[in-house]
Amino acid sequence: MSVVINLNEVITDDWLETSDSDELGSNRSVIISLQRLQRDWDVLQSSDYRIGVELEATDDVEEIREFLPRLDLVALNFNVFADGRAFSQARLLRERLGYRGELRARGDVIRDQLSFMHRCGFTQFQLADSEEVELALNAFSDISDTYQPEIKQIPDCSATSR
Amino acid sequence: MLRSFTMYAYNQIDQKLVDERVEQFRDQTDRFLAGKLDEEVFKQLRLRNGLYVQRHAPMLRVAVPYGILNSDQMRMLGHIARTYDRGYAHVTTRQNFQFNWPALETVPDILAHLAGVQMHAIQTSGNCIRNVTSDPLAGVAPDELEDPRIWCELLRQWSTLHPEFSFLPRKFKFAVTGSRQDRVASQVHDIGLQLVQNGQGEVCFKVLVGGGMGRTPVIGKLIRDFLPRHDLLSYLDAILRVYNLHGRRDNIYKARIKILVNALGIETFREQVEAEWQHLRESDLKLSDQRIDRIRESFQIHKYKDLEDDDGIKDQCAQNPMFNSWYRQNTQAHKIRGYRIVTLSLKNHGQAPGDISDTQMEQVADLADQYSAGEIRTTYSQNLILAQVEQVELYSLWQALTRLRLANPNIGTVNDVICCPGSDFCALANATSIDVSEDIIRRFDALDKLYSIGNIRINISGCINACGHHHVGNIGLLGVDKNGEDWYQITLGGAASNYTALGKVLGPAVAKRDVGEAIEKIIETYVDYRQVDESFLQTLERIGRDPFKARVYVSRH
Numbered sequence: 001m002s003v004v005i006n007l008n009e010v011i012t013d014d015w016l017e018t019s020d021s022d023e024l025g026s027n028r029s030v031i032i033s034l035q036r037l038q039r040d041w042d043v044l045q046s047s048d049y050r051i052g053v054e055l056e057a058t059d060d061v062e063e064i065r066e067f068l069p070r071l072d073l074v075a076l077n078f079n080v081f082a083d084g085r086a087f088s089q090a091r092l093l094r095e096r097l098g099y100r101g102e103l104r105a106r107g108d109v110i111r112d113q114l115s116f117m118h119r120c121g122f123t124q125f126q127l128a129d130s131e132e133v134e135l136a137l138n139a140f141s142d143i144s145d146t147y148q149p150e151i152k153q154i155p156d157c158s159a160t161s162r
Numbered sequence: 163m164l165r166s167f168t169m170y171a172y173n174q175i176d177q178k179l180v181d182e183r184v185e186q187f188r189d190q191t192d193r194f195l196a197g198k199l200d201e202e203v204f205k206q207l208r209l210r211n212g213l214y215v216q217r218h219a220p221m222l223r224v225a226v227p228y229g230i231l232n233s234d235q236m237r238m239l240g241h242i243a244r245t246y247d248r249g250y251a252h253v254t255t256r257q258n259f260q261f262n263w264p265a266l267e268t269v270p271d272i273l274a275h276l277a278g279v280q281m282h283a284i285q286t287s288g289n290c291i292r293n294v295t296s297d298p299l300a301g302v303a304p305d306e307l308e309d310p311r312i313w314c315e316l317l318r319q320w321s322t323l324h325p326e327f328s329f330l331p332r333k334f335k336f337a338v339t340g341s342r343q344d345r346v347a348s349q350v351h352d353i354g355l356q357l358v359q360n361g362q363g364e365v366c367f368k369v370l371v372g373g374g375m376g377r378t379p380v381i382g383k384l385i386r387d388f389l390p391r392h393d394l395l396s397y398l399d400a401i402l403r404v405y406n407l408h409g410r411r412d413n414i415y416k417a418r419i420k421i422l423v424n425a426l427g428i429e430t431f432r433e434q435v436e437a438e439w440q441h442l443r444e445s446d447l448k449l450s451d452q453r454i455d456r457i458r459e460s461f462q463i464h465k466y467k468d469l470e471d472d473d474g475i476k477d478q479c480a481q482n483p484m485f486n487s488w489y490r491q492n493t494q495a496h497k498i499r500g501y502r503i504v505t506l507s508l509k510n511h512g513q514a515p516g517d518i519s520d521t522q523m524e525q526v527a528d529l530a531d532q533y534s535a536g537e538i539r540t541t542y543s544q545n546l547i548l549a550q551v552e553q554v555e556l557y558s559l560w561q562a563l564t565r566l567r568l569a570n571p572n573i574g575t576v577n578d579v580i581c582c583p584g585s586d587f588c589a590l591a592n593a594t595s596i597d598v599s600e601d602i603i604r605r606f607d608a609l610d611k612l613y614s615i616g617n618i619r620i621n622i623s624g625c626i627n628a629c630g631h632h633h634v635g636n637i638g639l640l641g642v643d644k645n646g647e648d649w650y651q652i653t654l655g656g657a658a659s660n661y662t663a664l665g666k667v668l669g670p671a672v673a674k675r676d677v678g679e680a681i682e683k684i685i686e687t688y689v690d691y692r693q694v695d696e697s698f699l700q701t702l703e704r705i706g707r708d709p710f711k712a713r714v715y716v717s718r719h
């Protein structure tokens with residue numbers, strides 16, 4: 001199972017990625033696709049599942065606007081690390097849509113982009129299998145000051161333990 | 163007191179950022195060499211630190227933000243050329259310096275040396291916002307509305323390690339000008355920014371978007387005619403966000419912003435940007451007067467003397483024809499009385515256009531200290547400029563430059579060729595470019611011949627990527643591969659200034675051995691047909707391409 005970093009510590013991932021055809025099972029925290037979210041919304045919204053949704057780089061974040069108050073996690077997928085669309089999606093979620101829940105980077109998530117991701121509003125990083133955890137945990141302190149305005153109300157990676 | 167800006171001086175934050183960036187890259191390089199970093203990942207990371215892997219060796223492109231260096235920086239470049247390279251470096255059309263032979267493992271050390279003199283190689287390549295180019299005559303041009311460098315520095319900071327825009331669909335280039343005369347080719351950049359005055363006399367930005375070279379050359383389109391200066395960064399964020407989300411990523415040849423703008427049409431693209439901008443306009447990106455002032459105050463000031471124009475120059479010109487030629491061709495008017503702007507020619511026999519040796523670099527640094535407020539500028543046409551020279555010193559400066567082989571009086575002429583490195587260095591090339599420019603320079607070596615022709619811009623690119631900007635050369639040469647041989651397609655009629663145009667293909671490509679002669683015939687045709695004071699482009703416009711074609715392809719008819 002891939003390692004998930006929350007801000008700058010490794011966490012046990014209690015979220016289960018669930019495909020569109022799978023039954024929702026005993027795991028109470030599920031990550032589902034945008035299509036399933038739209039399809040099963042009536043049932044989901046009144047269930048006791050914690051709901052996370054995964055978006056692809058081609059999805060328009062506006063599509064989940066109405067669901068956001070009920071979502072505990074949004075996962076943005078990096079198909080390949082060099083595809084930078086999720087950076088913009090993250091900022092839109094935080095700054096335009098006012099989303100305050102967990103924002104997870106998944107897919108080709110590499111150490112040397114973690115700091116950019118965090119600065120765009122990601123709080124959780126599901127590392128690609130190739131990545132070494134120790135190295136990844138140090139990634140947030142590579143560069144201390146940056147020139148761009150900070151995204152507000154996002155917890156700071158460097159403020160915690162390390 | 164008459165004054166102008168010279169260099170931006172780093173504060174602690176600027177310095178720390180470049181220092182930390184060096185250590186970050188050192189760590190990445192170590193991990194790569196230890197087999198702990200994937201090759202494709204390392205490629206993207208090294209590109210964002212200016213490091214390519216070329217035909218023979220790595221190539222390191224060092225940023226010269228908006229084309230200005232101080233003498234210590236120039237000395238450091240000379241030191242690097244000697245210690246880590248083969249004793250020379252190359253000035254590019256984007257005003258940067260390139261080293262062709264550094265060893266990969268030494269690059270972190272080179273970057274550390276650069277950081278020591280407030281330089282870096284951040285974002286000089288890769289699919290990100292590239293180092294911003296500007297007017298080499300910033301602050302000294304008589305036709306300047308406002309010094310663009312304050313804005314360039316703001317852009318440098320805004321774009322450096324931008325968290326959202328460091329992995330764009332493709333590279334992204336800015337050019338900024340504050341003068342009436344466009345010396346930055348602003349119409350052929352992803353974004354061109356021109357400082358202009360609106361109807362109320364306020365200075366604003368005219369914003370052009372979607373220009374570019376490469377295999378689909380496009381002239382930039384007007385997206386906003388008067389952008390308030392305080393809104394510059396928020397507006398650019400809006401453009402970049404639309405591009406980052408919607409630019410094509412499935413085909414690198416269709417990934418530049420020009421393709422997106424063309425596909426949507428400028429009207430729709432503008433609407434999308436405006437919609438985005440409404441959310442960003444009043445954000446923290448809005449520039450306060452204090453922020454702008456802080457940048458302005460970080461520039462060092464050069465104080466001018468109150469001088470008269472120097473009458474002695476007339477006599478010096480009359481007595482010395484070589485000085486006279488140099489004065490007329492390689493120097494130009496300065497906004498301050500008693501001063502002159504001097505261009506150092508990097509176009510000589512036996513030297514690739516834009517190349518400069520380690521000792522030349524060090525001596526230019528000394529000359530800059532002695533004659534030009536310690537600053538040196540790099541130009542789009544791959545030359546250097548000393549911009550603050552007192553007229554009374556011109557003669558002795560000329561003598562010093564002559565000894566250094568930097569006084570060839572050919573600026574703006576046929577011999578002032580703009581040229582990419584071609585297949586001598588570049589892994590992507592179809593053909594050589596350096597030997598072709600050498601051939602041209604040799605053919606037009608006699609000064610009386612050169613001057614009787616007048617100013618014509620020749621541009622050479624070794625392949626369709628168009629780093630030599632052949633599309634906008636009055637005469638453009640593009641290297642093509644024909645069964646493993648170097649051939650060249652000729653275009654006529656390009657220009658990249660206030661009037662910007664893309665050249666049109668003259669006819670079938672010609673073999674390398676015939677290129678020099680073809681250029682000679684084109685120029686002969688112009689000289690034969692031109693009317694008094696007519697420029698190459700004017701003659702071409704009047705008579706069309708046929709007379710040129712007839713002469714170039716005569717033997718094959």
Ligand code: SF4
Binds near residue numbers: 591592623626627
């Ligand atoms: S135009 Fe082609 S050959 Fe010349 S430098 Fe660019 S990529 Fe290389």
